[in-house]
Amino acid sequence: MSHNEDDLIKELKDLKSNAKINDTQKDKMKMALQKHAQKKKARSKAKHTFIWFTSAAAVLLCGILVYSMINQHQLTLPADEHPTEESQPGENDTQDSDDVTILDEEQNSEEDDADSGEEDVSPEEFKVDQVGTEEATIMNEGMQEEITLQKYRMDPYGITYSMPELLDKYAIEGKSVRHHDDKEYISISLHVVENNTIENISDNLNTEYREQYNDVDDVTETTDENPYEGLHQGGHNASSNEIFGYYVYQINNNVLVIEYEYIGDAGDGISARKPIFLDSIQ
Numbered sequence: 001m002s003h004n005e006d007d008l009i010k011e012l013k014d015l016k017s018n019a020k021i022n023d024t025q026k027d028k029m030k031m032a033l034q035k036h037a038q039k040k041k042a043r044s045k046a047k048h049t050f051i052w053f054t055s056a057a058a059v060l061l062c063g064i065l066v067y068s069m070i071n072q073h074q075l076t077l078p079a080d081e082h083p084t085e086e087s088q089p090g091e092n093d094t095q096d097s098d099d100v101t102i103l104d105e106e107q108n109s110e111e112d113d114a115d116s117g118e119e120d121v122s123p124e125e126f127k128v129d130q131v132g133t134e135e136a137t138i139m140n141e142g143m144q145e146e147i148t149l150q151k152y153r154m155d156p157y158g159i160t161y162s163m164p165e166l167l168d169k170y171a172i173e174g175k176s177v178r179h180h181d182d183k184e185y186i187s188i189s190l191h192v193v194e195n196n197t198i199e200n201i202s203d204n205l206n207t208e209y210r211e212q213y214n215d216v217d218d219v220t221e222t223t224d225e226n227p228y229e230g231l232h233q234g235g236h237n238a239s240s241n242e243i244f245g246y247y248v249y250q251i252n253n254n255v256l257v258i259e260y261e262y263i264g265d266a267g268d269g270i271s272a273r274k275p276i277f278l279d280s281i282q
Contacts, residue, residue, distance in 0.1 A: 121156060121194070126175040128154050134162065140272040147273070149280070152177075157192050159256060162280035164273040186262040186270050188277075193255045198248040201255050202231045205246050213237055213244075222247060225279040228256075241265075247278065256281070 132151040137144055149162035152170075154177065163170075167179040167188060176191035193201055202219055209216045215236045222230035226249070234245030241264040249256045258278075262270050 121175060121192075123174050125156055126154075126172070128152050128170065128172060128177045131160070136162075136276055138272045138276060140269070145272070149276070151280075154190065154192070157251075157254065159192070159251065160280075160282045161190075161277060163188075163277055166269060166273060185265070186260075188258065188260045190256065190258050192251075193257055195253050196255050198229065198231050198250045198255050201248050201257060202233065202246075205248075205259075206233060209233065209235055209244075217245075222249070222278070224275070224281075226281040228281065236264075249281065 129152065130150055131153045134149050134151060136147055136149050138147055139145070148165040150165060150168050151160065151162045153160050163179050166181055167186060169182065170177055170179045173189075176189055178187060178189040180187045206216075206219055213235050215238060217234045219231055219233045222232050224230065228249040228251055230247055230249040232245065232247050234243070236243055242261055243264055244259075244261040246260070247258040249258075260270075260274070
């Protein structure tokens with residue numbers, strides 16, 4: 001309580017105790033009390049207004065500072081740290097794991113295709129048809145011999161070749177065709193490896209032969225009269241008296257692979273007929 005208020009209260013007590021307060025004095029006292037109350041109310045209102053404006057200014061200033069800090073932080077973040085969408089906990093981990101699995105499966109599938117080189121053509125699409133016959137003369141054991149050739153077409157590759165009538169039996173085995181004689185002493189198989197090279201196929205076959213047999217010849221270039229670049233390798237299995245080998249020819253982006261095997265006693269007959277077969281490949 002202020003000093004003025006104490007004086008007024010004291011004065012009121014004195015007046016009350018004396019019981020001599022007249023109307024004029026009462027009016028003066030009322031006016032003094034009202035003025036004092038108005039001043040106190042005005043001071044209180046001004047004080048509250050000042051406090052409110054001060055608080056509002058502080059809140060506004062804090063808001064500006066916080067907004068400035070957030071905006072500056074976002075501008076300096078790397079692009080990959082700005083979230084683009086909300087996700088549940090663990091959702092991104094699962095999605096990333098699924099993406100990695102899919103990528104791994106696709107990569108493994110591509111590697112398998114590159115290793116095998118065989119794609120696009122299914123066993124159902126692969127076929128070999130006889131499309132004609134022709135006569136030819138060969139030298140067999142120093143004597144001329146007239147033989148009949150069966151002409152074949154391998155689809156969908158459009159490769160044609162003529163096979164001696166001695167090997168007029170044939171069977172489709174997946175994407176390969178195997179020609180053989182009646183007793184199967186002689187066998188010649190053909191298939192196509194897509195999107196590959198003769199060097200790659202020859203390396204694989206050379207490794208396979210040398211792992212299985214002891215007597216294997218070196219790889220040589222072919223000297224046949226067909227229009228394709230080729231490689232050849234042969235060998236002999238002494239334990240079974242078996243002659244074996246392969247020819248590979250580069251036909252555009254694909255490789256025609258020819259593998260043969262025959263019993264040594266049939267060597268004279270097939271040796272005279274094999275060159276005319278290789279020359280006929282188109």
